[in-house]
């Protein structure tokens with residue numbers, strides 16, 4: 484046992500969630516943190532993302548670029564229109580995953596409709612959404628655009644080579660369940676910190692060496708090592724002389740799996756993610772000794788990951804190296820990995836006319852622009868990875 488944590492249950496739903504996690508641990512033994520996170524965030528009845536939709540924005544727990552205002556959607560629309568134009572195809576797909584309540588989709592579709600009717604008429608906007616509740620909310624918020632929108636449940640539902648256009652996600656992959664690993668300097672091996680229960684409290688439990696087959700609660704996104712595991716181990720072994728005992732890595736095999744599937748679906752166009760994340764080299768830097776996992780509750784950040792399950796968001800930085808490798812293995816070419824500020828300034832430089840038509844940068848948009856590009860806002864911490872196929 485390592486470290487205990489206070490589990491304040493602050494609602495009936497949290498109490499129910501706490502109880503069902505406790506029962507799973509009681510019947511199976513300690514579960515991986517990835518499994519804990521899957522239940523805490525995505526349990527179909529009690530999960531953080533299932534029970535409400537107001538987590539994002541001023542009255543929620545955290546901000547995203549989407550919640551800053553419609554400018555972010557207008558900027559993406561400008562970039563996407565420029566890309567679609569170059570594809571010169573009879574029809575285009577924009578595929579969004581992690582669409583939450585559909586705000587970004589509405590902002591993009593409103594912009595294309597107002598500014599580029601020619602492209603808009605050829606557009607199919609596909610939302611990948613496993614949750615029936617979120618699909619219903621999206622349908623409501625996209626009432627004006629239903630002629631252009633369709634849904635599918637999982638990335639696997641997109642046929643191989645079926646997408647001509649852009650597959651994209653904003654702050655999706657940081658919310659995928661991850662494993663909490665700890666480096667044992669003596670054994671030169673990763674150990675997994677799982678979750679046990681002690682007198683009704685969730686506590687960290689050493690589950691032994693990671694990389695074997697003893698995982699519990701294995702579902703696709705939460706099961707053991709992915710294709711990037713080999714590279715992670717190679718990096719750790721290369722640094723073994725200097726990697727301190729107890730160095731943490733928040734390892735998310737689901738992110739690279741998702742990226743690989745998205746890459747497979749892309750016939751021609753771009754695969755993009757906008758998220759906070761690091762290269763593998765950066766993830767292994769000494770000041771990341773405690774990993775990057777964080778919890779967000781009412782705009783305060785903490786590392787009490789086991790407390791208040793279902794009430795807080797849980798997240799970790801994305802490993803961009805793993806995504807780059809997964810995409811390139813599927814034949815994609817890495818176009819760029821740049822910070823959000825640079826990405827936005829490039830759009831303004833190259834596709835600014837569309838924005839002028841759409842919004843003439845109202846005062847509200849100018850304020851939003853500062854938040855989106857300022858280094859102390861979202862401009863530096865967020866990065867854009869884009870990989871392309873077919874030019």
Ligand SMILES: C[S@@+](CC[C@H](N)C(=O)[O-])C[C@H]1O[C@@H](n2cnc3c(N)ncnc32)[C@H](O)[C@@H]1O
Pocket residue numbers: 532539547548549550580581582583584587611612613652653654655658659
């Ligand atoms: C941090 S929020 C970001 C929401 C939105 N993209 C934004 O930027 O405001 C992450 C969203 O991804 C969704 N999500 C997580 N895993 C998903 C998956 N496998 N498929 C689709 N959506 C998922 C969550 O339900 C949540 O709505």
